[in-house]
Amino acid sequence: MDILHWITSHPYQTAGLILPIAIPLILFQVLPLLVLLERRGAAFIQDRVGPSRAYIPLPGLRIRAFGMLYNATDLIKLLFKENFVPPFAYKSFYWLAPAIPVATGLLTPALLPWFSPILYQDGAGVSSLTGTLITTSSGLLLLFALGSLSVYGVVLGSWSSNSKFSLLGGMRASAMMISYEVSMGLSVLGLLLIVGSFNLTDIVEWQGHHTWGMFVQPIGFLLFLVSMFAECNRNPFDVAEGESEIVGGFHTEYAGVKFMMFMTGEYLHVLVASALLATLYAGGYELLPFPVPMLADTSGFVPFLTTVFRPESYLSLDTLWVKAHLGGVVAIMLGITAVLVFVFATLIAGRRRNYAQQDAQDRDMRLREYGIYCSAFTGLGVMLLLGAIACGLFMTTQPLVAAGTLSPQPIYPGWVNAVTAVLQFHIVIGKTLAFAWLFIWVRWTLPRFRYDQIMGLGWKVMLNIALVNLLITAIVAKAIGGGR
Amino acid sequence: MFHSLDHLLGSAYFTLFALASLLCGGGLLLSKHPINGAIYLIGVMLSLSGIYALLGSPFLGVIQVLVYAGAIMMLVVFVIMVLNQARDHRVPRFDGFSIVGAIFPIALAAMVVKTLAFADASTIDPAAVRGEIAPVAATMFDLTPAGPGYYLLFELIGVLLLVAVVAAVMLAKRHLDSPAAPAAPAEGDHAQH
Amino acid sequence: MTKVVRRPDLTFWEKIYFVEIFKGLATTMGHAKNSLLHADHFKVINYPDVQPNLPRDYRARHRLMKRPDGSPRCVACFMCSTACPARCINIVAEESPDHHIEKRPASFEIDLLLCVFCGFCVEACPCDAIRMDTRQAVLAGDNRRDFVIDKTKLMDWEPKDYPLEDAQSQKAPGGTLHAQALEEFKSGSYH
């Protein structure tokens, strides 16, 4: 009872305790979506249908769930495979290696800001709940540090396998990842120079006040993007597992659950890299690429690239604008989602029509299945639309405490903060998936680089461009901003 | 609510990290294969970075992970991997000379402990500045004549690193006029003989 | 005389990579968009629920020809299993109750997982008892036993699935009874 009372009277502190568990778990929820996106994306780019055979058998019906079941079947298959350890392997590191990428991949989300800092009234004073789990002034550095530790998973896995293919893959991967860490750090320095902080929340807030990082630092953005491809070992930089040359690369000798952990780590890194790109260069949880002209009672419109960032005014204009017009924003977001759901239902109806013309053994079952999907998604769309209308009509927000009395920012009631946080979380996830789609898209477009080309690109091209970009940024920032 | 826990947790974490670093150090001493030693050393470094964060230098802790554990040790592991014949089986791990040699460090440690134990009881200054990025940068690039003048050292270190990189390239090249160092020197040797 | 084929010189925009990369990205995105929006766009078929439309002379799954009374035409001479390079045909012979015919297969099994679909068995058969014109090329099964087809499966076919004008592809026994069977077939009394 005491605990329940404490929870109800301290909702923000409770949220602060729940979030450290929730955020890595939520990233695990996004992981199957990414795997599905990769499979379907690959299939659609290659004019194939993609995963469509695993199903749940029901009487007279087969639920395929758009190929989503493949994740479950993969999991079951890999979990029940024999946990084989090659007799020539170096046992301890062979077991240790797959855990390292997963561990670093699960730690990094704790450093990313998932929603804007929430101001709440704590007794007579004002406290804040930040969207990062680990609030430190060197958040980005810590992220890079964790990224550099994840290389050990590849190196130890390859070395302990005691196989030539593995060793070759591991050496390629480690050399490439070390090389591209240099250009990664240098390419992001330009943005840090403008923002003036290593704290990721500060960086996102700066973007909310001014504009997205990719418009301020287009060259830095491209360089960082390419470095991220290399850091994630994704095509065109996937020499670590060049299957045409060295079989499976560093995880040639791995099977079953340990292989699954390597794969999980890889996909987690894609997600984390996408989230990092979204945070640094696409505004993070900020909704719009440009700040919205604000109500008169707050600080007003901040012109592009002029003022120095003020950490004390911690809520950005965008977030404040969202909170002030929460009903309208939620209505628009739900409306867009409803339209997307309707489009999806139409696409399924097209599949159904196409299937009706084919002479297939399971035609009737397919038609029934697609019919159920169509009606379910149409119903969902209608409900979303009704919800959007209801939110637009009835959801009005009033701050509990106006700006200036307790804090420079207005303090909103808990449900407004919660809805905004959920909305911003979905914005981050949406941007992350957009960047993840970029990873997949590029993977099925470009051929693999040769190893010497990768090294040449990293050391001779990208490093130089990053340095020149940094120099020009420094000069321009000094000229415009006056320096700090 | 949680601030009262901080004192307790601080010493608990310190004990944990200290024990971890000592255990990893012992593991380094007794490890058969240098790659084991490298992993133990990474353990030492990670524990020390935790201690740095506890002692109010989070920036130093992050740099320790980023540069020491992430870059330097990565380099060491990479070279061990490349040479791939580094297993310690030809030499006895401890011989008579080394046992005698071990007396000196033990004596040294004992002397340090004795000195510290009989020194005045010193405490951590509560006004000590927390080593976040901003104050560290302000001190490092303090250009005033009264400042500590670390910026000069900073530039010198930059030059030193450059020299080290050039020197490493020159050393790793087989002959000075050869186009590039082969990736795996051991195999190159076999090819030559 | 050697002919030197030079690589074409890259233009400035090609050397810079990025323009070409975006062109490639546009191509793949076009394919993805087409696949997403147009359901009838796929060139692939819904294997194995939908069978591909193969030509008649495609060397597909085997079938055993039948006599008018429905018994296999095979005389268990082992010519096909001898000719088979993959050794996928297993025949057990037994004495035929018909005193005009010496032997008949007690069992006739083909392991399709071993079969290389070369058609040598068809060539080797002295009495046109085995054919590969079923047009069922797509083989799918849940377990390995599904791929070992026996006499029942091999003779499980209907005359209407094969061209009427080609009498040889029907269940014609050949020899003296051929004309009679053909007559029966055309008149509709053929069972």
Added chain:
Amino acid sequence: MHSIDPFHVQLLSALLFGLGLVVVLTRRNIFLVLMGVEVMLNAVNLSFVGFSQQLPGAQSLWGQLTPLFTIAIAAAEACVGLAMVICITRGKDTVDSDQFAEMKE
């Protein structure tokens, strides 16, 4: 944070330094000798940080800056040292430091 006894920090530093020294003196493997040096450097860094917290006010940062330079120098040392290891193991095909004693004769 303030509950940590500075004496314990220095004790740990001394123990680690001794451990590093033992590694350098007793092991014959070049890699392990290099790693022992790294442990000693780390111990000195820890000592610096521990003492720096006892300096008043802004001066406490001075002790925290020195380890940064130590880390940079360790990077340079590892860079050159490993290149030298590669260089000498090419000739002898061993990493046993006792085998490299031509200068003695």
